[in-house]
Amino acid sequence: MITISILGAGKVAHHLILNILEQDNLKLQQVYSRHKNKVTDLVTDNQIITDLNLLEPADIFIIAVSDDAIAEVSKSVVLNNAFIVHTSGTQPIDEIQNTNRKGVLYMLQTFSYDKEVNFNKVPFCLEASNTEDFKLLDTIAICFTEKVFKISSEQRKVIHLSAVFVNNFTNHLCSLAEEICKENSVPFDILKPLIVETADKLQVLSPKDAQTGPAIRGDVKTIERHLEMLKDSNKKEIYQIITNSIINK
Amino acid sequence: MITISILGAGKVAHHLILNILEQDNLKLQQVYSRHKNKVTDLVTDNQIITDLNLLEPADIFIIAVSDDAIAEVSKSVVLNNAFIVHTSGTQPIDEIQNTNRKGVLYMLQTFSYDKEVNFNKVPFCLEASNTEDFKLLDTIAICFTEKVFKISSEQRKVIHLSAVFVNNFTNHLCSLAEEICKENSVPFDILKPLIVETADKLQVLSPKDAQTGPAIRGDVKTIERHLEMLKDSNKKEIYQIITNSIINK
Structure with a gap:
């Protein structure tokens, strides 16, 4: 014991x-x-x-x-x-x-x-x-x-930093999505199966191979329409910077 | 038929x-x-x-x-x-x-x-x-x-925009985490259970209630250490802007 x-x-x-x-x-x-x-x-x-x-x-x-x-x-x-x-x-x-x-x-x-x-x-x-x-x-x-x-202590620091990206930051993006839904009277619940599938997919595909959406397709028109829809400057900035990061990979 | x-x-x-x-x-x-x-x-x-x-x-x-x-x-x-x-x-x-x-x-x-x-x-x-x-x-x-x-067409536009946040953008953050792991010889696989739990949690908790990590705790020291570890200016910028967004909620 x-x-x-x-x-x-x-x-x-x-x-x-x-x-x-x-x-x-x-x-x-x-x-x-x-x-x-x-x-x-x-x-x-x-x-x-x-x-x-x-x-x-x-x-x-x-x-x-x-x-x-x-x-x-x-x-x-x-x-x-x-x-x-x-x-x-x-x-x-x-x-x-x-x-x-x-x-x-x-x-x-x-x-x-x-x-x-x-x-x-x-x-x-x-x-x-x-x-x-x-x-x-x-x-x-x-x-x-x-x-x-x-x-080791060195490896653990890296794992912790990566965990902030895959957990804390992704959770916050979901929080922003919930706000967008609420502001527009759409139930956030409708997104839950997509959230689960996003994670499930990464059990079998690398995130690089799993990337989809307007940014990776270079779909400039959709990106522009999305930016127009986002009134809040904080969400707009986050949308822009992550979209650019996807495009520049 | x-x-x-x-x-x-x-x-x-x-x-x-x-x-x-x-x-x-x-x-x-x-x-x-x-x-x-x-x-x-x-x-x-x-x-x-x-x-x-x-x-x-x-x-x-x-x-x-x-x-x-x-x-x-x-x-x-x-x-x-x-x-x-x-x-x-x-x-x-x-x-x-x-x-x-x-x-x-x-x-x-x-x-x-x-x-x-x-x-x-x-x-x-x-x-x-x-x-x-x-x-x-x-x-x-x-x-x-x-x-x-x-x-409706109007609602669908909102859902699609939200989906970009909960899927495309979260996937990209996982992609950045994979890069951080690779650069530091840590296996990305170790993060996979966390990725699944992050999504599972949102089936029962609102993302606002599920938020954890240094930003929501106001743990400035850890945030500073993380920013120091990130050499790449793109990752640094994304870290900073999402961290600020969490803090300002």
């Missing part, structure tokens, strides 16, 4: 906790949160601490807090020889302080409170400062997922 | 033909293509014509050619009282010439030759200049899909 304590109570911590509780060979030791009521009801009250001085020994401490708070939280783990990992896509492994047993467990997925995540398909990007601890991380990760990768 | 002739041999025509051939109560009458070898082998040679003067009567003629060619192709249908529809997202119904029986059958989906499409989930946006013809279009559409919508 591997004992795990989670330091943090945000979205990543929330989904991690839910998944740890489902595993037979993992034990949730404690959860640290500044606000007790932020932790899911599935965790018993005596497992939740609001003071890091109350931290008990565990096989691994997983810090799931904002990037800027990782160093500070890791410093507050005053237990001897603790194995401490963070879950950030952007911070290097050395952001962990006050221990030689450092690691990273970065789940390459987007987490929201209201959407359950199938961990089985989530890529776990692992890094550890020594081989034994890497093995422990690996043992934990394969409980959750079939997709485990050994990823 | 409804007889259908397809005028055109591009991607939309290709997928339409494949799906008509699978239907028991639809009959593919003829396919018009300037180049005989562009039509799938599943269509027999004597069904393919390269001259519109050889067009036989059919219950409906579906024009699936580039937007600019619709008017010209429709004029070349010299049969009396023909019901002619186009498949364009952007052109109004009146782009069809030389007949009073006009219509539109716009499939809101992205089509590539190498990717089979499950028509059952594709929204069919229908429009016709008279009620009887709309009924015929509807009868055809429900053979293919469970999602049939009556959509």
Whole structure:
């Protein structure tokens, strides 16, 4: 039985906790949160601490807090020889302080409170400062997922940047489309099958080969008509710059 | 048995033909293509014509050619009282010439030759200049899909513009991410589960509620680090403008 304590109570911590509780060979030791009521009801009250001085020994401490708070939280783990990992896509492994047993467990997925995540398909990007601890991380990760990768801090930065493009930015473009629909009394729902197919297609085709639309066809008339329809200067600018980027490839 | 002739041999025509051939109560009458070898082998040679003067009567003629060619192709249908529809997202119904029986059958989906499409989930946006013809279009559409919508030419323009954002533009952002991965020797495949989850999430959450990432968190440090990593001025500009757009919402 591997004992795990989670330091943090945000979205990543929330989904991690839910998944740890489902595993037979993992034990949730404690959860640290500044606000007790932020932790899911599935965790018993005596497992939740609001003071890091109350931290008990565990096989691994997983810090799931904002990037800027990782160093500070890791410093507050005053237990001897603790194995401490963070879950950030952007911070290097050395952001962990006050221990030689450092690691990273970065789940390459987007987490929201209201959407359950199938961990089985989530890529776990692992890094550890020594081989034994890497093995422990690996043992934990394969409980959750079939997709485990050994990823360096440098590689992880690249993956995180790419993830911003394929997730955060694409989601925002959908948000702009929803606004366009609302402004024109068209139901956004009609676009949902297209959104799914756009993603499904990229499981079998490279995005370069999957590109369709007026820009790649050089259909100047349609592009002009679209720009005319867009009254809002922000949407117009985004339309123009991405269209140019497609044309110039 | 409804007889259908397809005028055109591009991607939309290709997928339409494949799906008509699978239907028991639809009959593919003829396919018009300037180049005989562009039509799938599943269509027999004597069904393919390269001259519109050889067009036989059919219950409906579906024009699936580039937007600019619709008017010209429709004029070349010299049969009396023909019901002619186009498949364009952007052109109004009146782009069809030389007949009073006009219509539109716009499939809101992205089509590539190498990717089979499950028509059952594709929204069919229908429009016709008279009620009887709309009924015929509807009868055809429900053979293919469970999602049939009556959509005016004005609404269709809005849907098409929105589709450019949720499909063409998001696909291009994935293409940029693939370049970033390649330049840094990280496998793009690792991002594929995230791409699928990004789309899946939007089936249950509005894109506004689904937004995550450094921009929505106001995480200036990460944004600065990302901009530093992007050497290419085009990617940098796109990163900056979409990030600002997220922040300003």
